[in-house]
Amino acid sequence: MIKQTSALCALFGACASFGAGFQVLEQGASNLGTALAGSTVNANSDASSAFWNPSASFSMDLRPGDTVMDSGMNFVIPSFSFSGKSYAMGQEVSGSDGGNAGEVSYVPNFYLVHQFTERLAGTFSVTSPYGLETDYDGDWVGRYQALNSDLVTVDINPSVAYKVNDWLSIGGGVSLQYMHAELSQATPLAPGRDATVSLRGQSWGVGGNVGFTIQYDEGGRIGFNWRSEVSQDLEGNQHLEMGITDTIMNPIEANVTLPQTFNVGIYQRLWGALDRFAVMADYSFTCWNSFDELDIKNSNNGQTVGGEAVHENWKNVSRISVGFHYYPEFDENLVVRVGATWDESPVTGAKNRTARIPCSDRVWLSGGLGYRYKNMNFNISYMYIFFYNDSGIDHSTSNGAFRTVGKYTGHAQVVSIQAGISF
Template sequence: MHNNFKKLTLAAAVAAVTFASQANAGGYQINEQSVSGQGYGHAGRSSNVNDATIVFGNPAGMSFLDRAQFTVGGTYLNVKTDIDNAEYTPMLSGTGGSTAEGDMVPGSFIPFAFYAHPVNEKLAFGFGVYAPFGSKTDYEDSFAGRTFGTLTEVTVASAQPTVSYRFNDQWSVGAGVTYNQVDGKLHRQAPTPLAPGLNAELDSRVEGDDEAWGYNLGVIYQPVPETTFGLTYRSKVDYNLEGDFSASSPVLDQLGVGSITDTASLDLTTPETVNFSLTQQMTDRLKLMFGASWVRWSQFDEILVEGSQGNTITQEPQNYENAWAFASGGEYQLTPTLALRAGITLDFTPTNDNDRSVRIPSDDRRIFSVGAGWTPVDDFTVDVAYSYLTERSTSVEQGGPTDPRGQFSGDYKNEAQGFGAQLTYRF
């Protein structure tokens, strides 16, 4: 019984970390790598060269900068979640929670820093540090769906050296290598039969990390000075997450069993993305931008977790779909020192109704943004931006009558506000 007990709880906990990491990359893929770009909804991410954040937006754009510059900043995200009609039916008596308070996403600050250095009119180098993926959900201890997840914290940090070369007035290319590190923490309450008539909820915890390499490619085409096309490709990144698992319970302590520990491994792949954008200078003061992003999520069709002996712990279909996002925005140069920005973004989820989880209960989004850039002197610019995100109301249904975790259902409505600020200094 002891060995079966370990396999059951390990499978539940490790499956949770796999799903949360992957869902986070789709449902909560971070866009906060530029506050100047945030102001117009990142519509011109691959084509609008404003500052050193173009190192991330499109490495080919560095060679369009007139001098070296350093940009640092970040965005604070404040998320609000309402949960209605939450219901939980346990398979095992004495398990499951009773509350659904919502607002389980703590406020978080997402920083970034970029440096771009044109060597001459053709060649430029750059470097960036940023977060491409990350999320945190933290439910109350008595959450009705706590057997499916209570705490999910996943962070990916990337460092990117970059080079750009401009062939002529029309064409420029760029490439960057990314070093990526992922860290994850996941908690849940795992209902487990310890003996006939004796059930317990185990505090299951998984921590894991890995590091891997990827790359970015970009091209810019400017047929006339007023029109700029940009195309950026970001590679997939393959991780092999090594995790430590532990499960504890007062009932185990009373039985003299103590905490249970084990190891497990799983393969993660964050998908490749393609971004295309157009920047059109309409007048001396006004420019408009349009952007489209595509993420190849269709390669994520299942969760496959292997145990310490190489055995298959769990194998669950996910059936993700390729995801699109579209953005339109503009910038108006009100005075020689002040630029005003606005944009709207439509971001479509890769998840489906059957596989949506309490860990990342997201759906299609609409994002409305405004911003401004103030340049009091030629060497220094301050950018600020505000974004309001609203998601389509969605439902989560997990488990079933024969699932040892029980059955949970609830309706979710997510909203978020983003407050961004950045500083750019030109040398």
């Protein structure tokens, strides 16, 4: 099992999010072309429905025995910077601004849909729905609160879908989810000398998903999908690093509850003089209030590591996406996509914004192309994401020993590719 989970971690090891919170929403280059608008109703009629809403798989009009597979890679190129000050025991900490703490990352994914009968289909996806990676320079002023933060999830999600009648389909499945996390920060030993404390843990959790799709018109459909919370009980070790020495200090444990999500989407192919266009939209509600605090405990005595939990106090948030397809008359196999998204931050203010997750409200602007050739499809998209405004931080540890004050600015570019085949 250790070798198997190590292989999973290697495959998804550089996954990171630039969605609000630490959701990884880069699920299908076809969907990113419209900034996720229409993803809940499978607007692109591909196997990514295995993740977004298995009940929407029937939009592909497969015959019994048909199989569709799609796989893709998303390259996330973030840039965010800090300006401000940090204090330790009331004294200003000397050091740099931390540089660009965003790490260039990749997010792979795989989706499969198989049509068993005219009314029954099975779907399967392997994705990374949550992830985080921030890495500051070792001498940055806020090093006593955060240096490196690395979180990876791998979600294995088999589902089934059933076509109740010509206009209604339903679906549901189970998620088996692996999580690996590593957090590090500096700790002062003597004036001018620091050591690094890192916390490393992993776990498996179980969740589920349920959804439906209504085909209200030949060219229009609406859909809904719910994903449950996933409770992760991380277990691992606390490490003290001084130079080349890495000493395991104590076993640790922590619970992280990943949020439940509700997605609603619509797709409509237009008519008349506009029949070469389609419009679509998605609304998502994410219950981030489940991420109230990060309490890492010593497994031997039950005491909180460092003497205090990190109070996150996140709130529930919304995400709204709108998008358009254009199907050129000169080539029926080509589709042009554009979209935009408003993505609300779950962070409730400067005092609850941490250096590990300097989250902010953000805007996505995207475009992409898709092309079908015989039984294959190819998709590419580009998305630009930017902080809607500067994000202030005034975060102190509960005992007041360390405090970071300032602001963050940031943006990211996402390049996504996807290829699929049906047989």
